Amino acid sequence: MSEISYAQALNQALDLAMAADPKVFVIGEDIGHHGGVFGVTKGLWEKYGAQRIIDTPISETGFLGVAVGAASVAFRPVAEIMWVDFTLVAMDQIVNQAAKTSYMSGGRVKVPLVIRTQEGAGRGNGAQHSQSLESMFAQVPGLKVVAPFDPADAKGLLTAAIEDDGPVLFLEHKLLYNRKGEVPEGRHVVPIGKARVRREGSQLTLIALSRMVAYAEEAAAELAKEGIDAEVIDLRSVVPLDMATLEASLRKTGRAIIVHEAHQSFGWGAEVAARLMDSCFYDLIAPVQRVASKDVPFPFNRTLEAFVMPSVAQIVATGRSLMNDY
Amino acid sequence: MSEISYAQALNQALDLAMAADPKVFVIGEDIGHHGGVFGVTKGLWEKYGAQRIIDTPISETGFLGVAVGAASVAFRPVAEIMWVDFTLVAMDQIVNQAAKTSYMSGGRVKVPLVIRTQEGAGRGNGAQHSQSLESMFAQVPGLKVVAPFDPADAKGLLTAAIEDDGPVLFLEHKLLYNRKGEVPEGRHVVPIGKARVRREGSQLTLIALSRMVAYAEEAAAELAKEGIDAEVIDLRSVVPLDMATLEASLRKTGRAIIVHEAHQSFGWGAEVAARLMDSCFYDLIAPVQRVASKDVPFPFNRTLEAFVMPSVAQIVATGRSLMNDY
Amino acid sequence: MSQTQPDWRIDAYRDMVRIREFEETSAKLYTQGLVGGSLHLAIGQEGTIMGTVGALASGDQITMTYRGRGHALAKGADPFALFAEILGRQGGTSRGKGGPMHIYDPEVGVMGTNAIVGAGIPIAVGLALAAKMEGASRVAMTAFGDGAVNQGAFHEGLNLAAIWDLPIVFVCENNLYSEMTPIKDAVRNDSLTERAQAYRIRAVTVDGNDVEAVREVAEQAIARARAGEGPTFIECMTYRYVGHMLGDPETYRSKEEVQSWKERDPILLLREKLLREKAATKTQLDAIEAAAREEIAQAADSAQKSPEPQLEEALDDVF
Amino acid sequence: MSQTQPDWRIDAYRDMVRIREFEETSAKLYTQGLVGGSLHLAIGQEGTIMGTVGALASGDQITMTYRGRGHALAKGADPFALFAEILGRQGGTSRGKGGPMHIYDPEVGVMGTNAIVGAGIPIAVGLALAAKMEGASRVAMTAFGDGAVNQGAFHEGLNLAAIWDLPIVFVCENNLYSEMTPIKDAVRNDSLTERAQAYRIRAVTVDGNDVEAVREVAEQAIARARAGEGPTFIECMTYRYVGHMLGDPETYRSKEEVQSWKERDPILLLREKLLREKAATKTQLDAIEAAAREEIAQAADSAQKSPEPQLEEALDDVF
């Protein structure tokens, strides 16, 4: 174990995977000499060369297609889309190609591809650089979707994603890259599709993803001061959804709040809520609540942006009302 | 009123809108001389000429961008994307441009654009030509999303969409084009964001969209034979969601099944279920159920395809179980 | 001119006949309602297919379009498995789950037809990158229509192949129409080679119905790719006799135009040439045709008798 | 050579200075933490901006990139509203909701900067189509970088403009880098005009730091567009002195390279020429500079003092 940043943890995962398997390569914009705009690929170009750390022109459809092709003949490309907002210029290669090839070929062609990108608001980047699109990808059969919060999970999930035989959307968060944490040295795998209980509690379950886990933890600490005992679960993977862990918690607490940065309406929180209603109908003391971004594009002005995003105060207020009103 | 097909109803809406407003034009592939691969634009090229019925090369990003540009200077383009599956090559223009321009410009540039396309499975078209993607678009603030089932609504909603000052995703269904119905002559407007109760019932609410409304109606007829009195609601618009109509029904029935062709997980049914749980928590006799496509790409084989899609039998069985098990 | 031997032409003749038979039989099955969705036939384009795909080695790999069962046959796919696929049977190339627009047969290098115009192009560039990274001598080829050159994926794919000097051959099957749109409405170019030259990719136009001419340029392109000399773009001028898909009313072109192309039918042209040059006798060619017909008929027959997949199979192969 | 009069050069000089001042002041505000997100400056590229956008009439319309506040100024936007926007204030061009990457000012023809590379190109083609459909004489212009030419939207947009003969000018600001990637790693071309010629679009390369040279080709292109003679592509060779965005460590280029471009600074070049040709005196130009500085400083100051939007404003303008 050593204390390193989220970005360094990702870098370690890439480095170890590349050292272990010559079929792993990284492809994207400004990832080589420059080391990636968020520094995740730093030093890899020097170590593995331009043949395996491949800088591309601004051609997301082109290089994702290239990655799909190489993956279909047993390479394990890790493609970096600089901002998740740019996946929208390459959705066909993600949704119609990468995600469907295994099925359309009757399982004869696998696409072990990782698409790394970063999402999230909170930096004043405006409407085209602040989205959280995990709910869009989650709808697509054939894609796995993960979004780590803590550095150890970042390393472990990226390793699992690279070793997975199908396409994985790997969503980092622009405001987590500098977050530090204890990270196991050497190869470290965290299985895709497993949520993690970060704080145990008996009265209220907070389910969060990516940077919102920090908000949930803060809210839990606040609620504790008011005598409300909240459990905090880091979902980690949106697909597959670890319903067993969520249900176990709900059976205990009877109340849940889902927290995500994706827009509230039609976001993944709705799916979790609908499933929990179904499986824990008689356990629910109150309707499952969601605290998520308001249904508007992200405004540039920082005050407005914060107003549109979920807040710790909102989680706390929602938790309080779940305890008092039901 | 006259009995015409869904395709003819759409054609009338386009024709009347073009006759009434010189700013309306239609743009897409094979829509001119050929009249569109599903025949919706038939006769319009002859009537309005190649200047207003604009055939394009296979360049969805290009011509949607063109439509956004023209819309931003007060034209009212109706862009046809031949199959909804192809929106994926042009998602940036839909999600980052059309949907966000009004907001990003502080309301100074409006984009009165209609994107017409068709979705749905059931014709053996395979994984890349059978998707229902309305839940993806529903997540995007700034887009309205409608999907008419009956011919009169097709005409009325398309008219409303063209007259709307923002971008509207208008989703037709490939297996509804030949469906006939009574359609008002002359200008006919159905407001966006209003569901329609097609059959009143007291015990169970069936909420469906597009072609699945027919399935819900068949299921309701079946259930009636078993003495179960189901209400059938055609949602018509996914965004904005007409929760008032749905809630009124739920308060009465206490039970609901949502039926959609989009994949079940992370589909719009989850949003409806989550909202109903929240607003009708104490009215719910049973958890809101979903009957939707299984979470796999659409297989080509027709038997498998039918197995993956929702079925009348499934709706009936789910209804029965809601009545008996809760 | 060509250094190729007569024997390959006999083989090409056989395969062109096989492809035509396959397509015509498919049309019959479709008309009988046995094939779901839409069916896009390559009848008339066999010279282009055999001239290009026929010039590849068995380890080489291809991607192509919804109009691509012929390419798969040319690359060595089993006609039974292809028929089984378009009939949605368990023995199909994709176990009946892909259908006519989604043909994969990785063992013979068929890495996918594609129902999204242009999408197979960057994927093939990825196959070529993989070959180069492995230091393998194999080559990638991707076939697409004249309409595909207007799609972003074409543009991005060609530029990447160019800057990375990849072992790939781009085959543009210019049949003068994209669906119902004539090429003159879609591009300003006299020749689509202009589009490839924009990336500094070597480009040539060839009579796509003259299989020998196509084969010659394809062999050069493949040899160069194999030698590490980068990509080539080949525009093959050809024509489809049938509509864009079965059921197309074909109001966008005249019967005379179709007829004039049929007079330059690639199979006919090769047959006449083989006879004229005495490279084969009429008896020989007739025997080849009969055998091809027989093979295809039997494959279609067996496929029709073969089992459908089990329902549970709908749920596997997702990831 | 040029038939233009000295007066426009004086105006251009003034506007180039205004743009530079605006950008440098923006950098200061950003460094003070007053601007959110990232900031991409056009310092060094003023010759290209004024040569192209400066040649437009007031009714003409433009789209451009995240590096586009200078273009907006050149088109007539108010520096106060631009500062207010990058500071997120209510008086901003988008009421503080757009930010530096999303500048719209429809009254002066600024139809949007764009944070997605290439996306503004087909949108501008749509502006041109609208002009043509209205029978209006206005022209569209779209400015983008050398990196944008590799994006699908570029390709699709240019082809549509070509086949429809639209009144548009494509301005490629070739500053030799896309973010940290040198152009030689992104394309094989010696000149990006090759890319435009692929669609049969008239194309020319010009010294982007020589505002007179740029203006001359831009005027011709605009005149042709206005006369219904279709699109033109102009490649302007220029350079940004600052990193891709503020904070860019700039390890991809040498100090010498930057210095060599500064010696050909567009403002300096024009100043020297005006003095050499005695089209203006040093006193005149100094006065212009002082006035520009004063104007920009005041605009920035007022903007900083102006109010933020109300919270509820976050919820309007969605549709």
Ligand SMILES: Cc1ncc(C[n+]2csc(CCOP(=O)(O)OP(=O)(O)O)c2C)c(N)n1
């Ligand atoms: C992105 C996309 N847009 C539109 C279509 C619908 N479509 C299918 S085939 C076709 C025409 C293709 O023409 P071309 O590339 O010339 O190939 P051909 O069919 O002539 O072989 C079109 C428009 C599609 N499949 N994908």
Ligand SMILES: Cc1ncc(C[n+]2csc(CCOP(=O)(O)OP(=O)(O)O)c2C)c(N)n1
């Ligand atoms: C589709 C897309 N991909 C990547 C980016 C990230 N990005 C922003 S600017 C830029 C470089 C653009 O270079 P160029 O077109 O030369 O314009 P310049 O910045 O030099 O003016 C990149 C890669 C983006 N904004 N959009």
Ligand SMILES: [Mg+2]
């Ligand atoms: Mg064609």
Ligand SMILES: [Mg+2]
């Ligand atoms: Mg540049």
